[in-house]
Amino acid sequence: MREITFSQATLEAMTEEMRRDDTIFVMGEDIARQGGIFGQFKGLPDEFGTDRIMDTPISETAIIGAAIGAALAGMRPVADMHFADFMGITMDEVFNQMAKIRYMFGGQTKIPMVIRAPDGLIRSGAAQHSQSIEAWFNNIPGIKVVAPSNPSDAKGLLKAAIRSDDPIIYFENKDLYRQSGPVSEEEELLVEIGKARVVKEGRDVTIVSYSVMMQSALEAAGILEGEGYSVEVIDLITLSPFDEKTVIESVKKTHRLLIAHEAVKKGGLGGEVAAVVAEEAIDYLDAPIIRVGAKFTPVPFSPTLEEAYRPKTQEIVDGIRGMFK
Amino acid sequence: MDKQFYSDLYRTMYRIRTFEKKIEEFSMKGEIPGFVHLYIGEEAIATGVCANLTHKDYIQSTHRGHGHTIAKGARTDRMMAELFGKSTGYCKGKGGSMHIADFSVGMLGANGIVGGGYTLATGAALAEKIKKTDNVSVVFFGDGASNRGTFHEALNMASAWNLPVVFVCENNEWASTTPYETTTAIKDISVRAKGYDVPGVIVDGNNVLEVYEVAAQAIERARKGLGPSLLEMKTYRIKGHYVGDPEMYRTAQEVHKRFEASDPIKRYEAQVLEGRLLTRKEIDQIIQEVDEEIEAAVKFALESPFPDESALYEDLYVD
Incomplete structure (x- = not known):
């Protein structure tokens, strides 16, 4: 293509x-x-x-x-x-x-x-x-x-x-x-609004992400697969109202959840996803839900500070490794 | 102008007055829930302006919007039902007094946010320009709302793009409970028109014939593609900011004096009788018909059901 x-x-x-x-x-x-x-x-x-x-x-x-x-x-x-x-x-x-x-x-x-x-x-x-x-x-x-x-x-x-x-x-x-x-050249290329997509299927843990952070999610999944973990990755695509069903079904299968976004972690969308899973599927969880997001500061200017602010692939990898300890 | 024209003006003004009196009565009794803002004493403005519009033209209204809604041609029974929160109301009981609309007559909505209507009216005018129609859009707002930043953004955009929108300021001298002159840098809102290179006109807002004539010129100008105008209708708010307002900020005497001197309906009645445009008998006939209409509207509202709880999630999204 x-x-x-x-x-x-x-x-x-x-x-x-x-x-x-x-x-x-x-x-x-x-x-x-x-x-x-x-x-x-x-x-x-x-x-x-x-x-x-x-x-x-x-x-x-x-x-x-x-x-x-x-x-x-x-x-x-x-x-x-x-x-x-x-x-x-x-x-x-x-x-x-x-x-x-x-x-x-x-x-x-x-x-x-x-x-x-x-x-x-x-x-x-x-x-x-x-x-x-x-x-x-x-x-x-x-x-x-x-x-x-x-x-x-x-x-x-x-x-x-x-x-x-x-x-x-x-x-x-x-x-x-x-x-x-x-990108397909087909004119009717349409993405359904309201529906998340399981981008990669897995059995041991679910990563929910969206937008640019999907790249970190997939990168982390690759690293973890190399270590023997089977990682499911969901792209939310629609953030509000988000596709609760796809997320809950995945967590019921994998029993572990990490949510990653580039936005500030505190008060972020990850909190809502975590809350929905806690309400609907807490009995299925084998580990605490982890959120990865930016630090709770305004976005700083200097490249070193901007990098310190940015949520990273390594945080996803470390978070998931920690779920299995 | 024919007799019909003069009698329509009377009927609309009297319909607004009678509707508002009923609303006040039921609101005071607690039977109409929510915040209610009355248009009594300002009837000539909506009436005179909307007499120039068809249902293809748009208006954007305010929190004090019953008069605009009636003048644009909405039915008083469905309005009354909406104010009572009934399922037969224009908005199925989801809007109430501050959020009433009748899209079938081009009434695009009252607005609970002061100064919320300018940009929407500008957009509706933009749509008509793109569609190459000669329809126009009118936004009503108060002296207080003229201090919102949206006033500036919308007037500049409308003028820069020559959009068919008429800005109608109802200067009733009160921004909620604050006299506008204590918070406004200028005495006449219309002078702000200079800043946008549009006509700015001061109008006696309690003289319905003057309102009609000045609005006719501004609307004609908009229809011809010559751009927006800013009309300042001088009036006075006879009732409190809302029903139940204790009005600690002014005396009943002051209000009485202003109303006696310039009740728009009394003034118009004198004009049409003196000019032999309508007879006493014709006026009495209108009064009787409107009184019956409003009584029927109240009955319709009282007998209508409240919305079922199942309606809560209806009309949130289309898809």
């Missing part, structure tokens, strides 16, 4: 969907003239014009609010957040408007929109340009949160998000943009 970058995969998703449905349009900072800071919108205005690929003022609140309003008027907007960190500016629109409108108006309308939010550590982006903030939205009913971990899912998940009638936050990890991977 041909290989393309994660960034190229999202671009293909946008192009194919915009050709298919002319109610889709994109708003964001620096996306039309510049093509997005990671090249993820490059060339789109040439085909679709600047009426459908719009450079906005630096007004994140208005970007999200206007996307919601356009959705109410029958469009399918995609709003780019530049950096996920900037979503703090838009929180009223996200959690009081976008998440609530369908429910509080008794289902009179739908909000078929996607917020694209580039997140994660990137070479000393530091405290305000490097965060993984998915856990904030886990507590908000009415929205769905997804995060692809590879180019193929980047395409299939973005296409599915655009086609969904629910408001979706699509976290795309900045470190993944330049990475390449196999």
Whole structure:
């Protein structure tokens, strides 16, 4: 199969969907003239014009609010957040408007929109340009949160998000943009929202992860397999509401669970996954649940400190070894 | 303008007033749950503005939104049911007073967040521009809400992109329990229009014919693709911020004086009688019909069932 970058995969998703449905349009900072800071919108205005690929003022609140309003008027907007960190500016629109409108108006309308939010550590982006903030939205009913971990899912998940009638936050990890991977050329490449994927089957322990941290999870699984452990790895893909069934079934089989994400461990999504497993399958556990995530500090600037902050493959390996002592 | 036009204006204003009085009564009795904000004394604004709109046009409303909803053409029985929290309400009892909407008439929602409507209305206008229709979008907001940052972001975006959206400020002088002049840098909200290169107009918001005419110009301008306007409707909040507000911040005398001097319905009644646009008999006929309609709305609401607990998870997601 041909290989393309994660960034190229999202671009293909946008192009194919915009050709298919002319109610889709994109708003964001620096996306039309510049093509997005990671090249993820490059060339789109040439085909679709600047009426459908719009450079906005630096007004994140208005970007999200206007996307919601356009959705109410029958469009399918995609709003780019530049950096996920900037979503703090838009929180009223996200959690009081976008998440609530369908429910509080008794289902009179739908909000078929996607917020694209580039997140994660990137070479000393530091405290305000490097965060993984998915856990904030886990507590908000009415929205769905997804995060692809590879180019193929980047395409299939973005296409599915655009086609969904629910408001979706699509976290795309900045470190993944330049990475390449196999992506099918089939037009109907769609990743089901709400469903996790068992990426690697195993018998002794389950690692639940998502986004860029999936690479550490698979790397750790490889190391542990060499030591004789049989490791199951689950990619959550949809982070909220997450696929509890797939996780619980896996833990019932392996009796051990480790959750790994690049976001800060404290208050992170790992806590929710652990709590669900504790509620539903605690009798099946043969070892305490372990969470691996970033340290509880803002993201530091200096490369040595950033590295100290970052959750690592070795922590997953050590954590799982410890479960068998 | 024909007789129908004048009688429709009267009917809408009186319908809002009568609806609100009923709401106040049942809210005071504790039969309507939740927070309720009344539009009494401000009826001319929603009425005059919405008389220029069709159901294809949109409005975004506020926490004080019953008047806008009625003026946009929503049914009073389903509104009443919603305020009582009944399953026959517009939002199946999930929204209540502050979150009422009727998408079938282009009423895109009241909003419990002050200043929450600007960007949504701007987006609806953007959608119509992309679709190349001549539909417009109107956002109502108060003097207090004009101090939100969303005001700036939305007006700039709407003006920069020439969007068909009309910003209608209802300056009722009170930001909740605080006099707006103590927290607002300028006396007239409309002067802010200069900062966005859009027309800014001061309007006597208690004169429904003036409201209608000024709104007509702004809406026509928007329909022609000439961009947004900022209209400042000068009015006064007759009731407390919410039903049950002890109003320790002002005297009953002050309120009485303002209402006597400028009750929009009384003023309009005098205008149409004096100008022989409507007869006393015609007005009385409207009053009788609306009184019956609102009584029927109350009956409908009282007789409707509360939502079943099984509805809790309904309408959360589409997929």
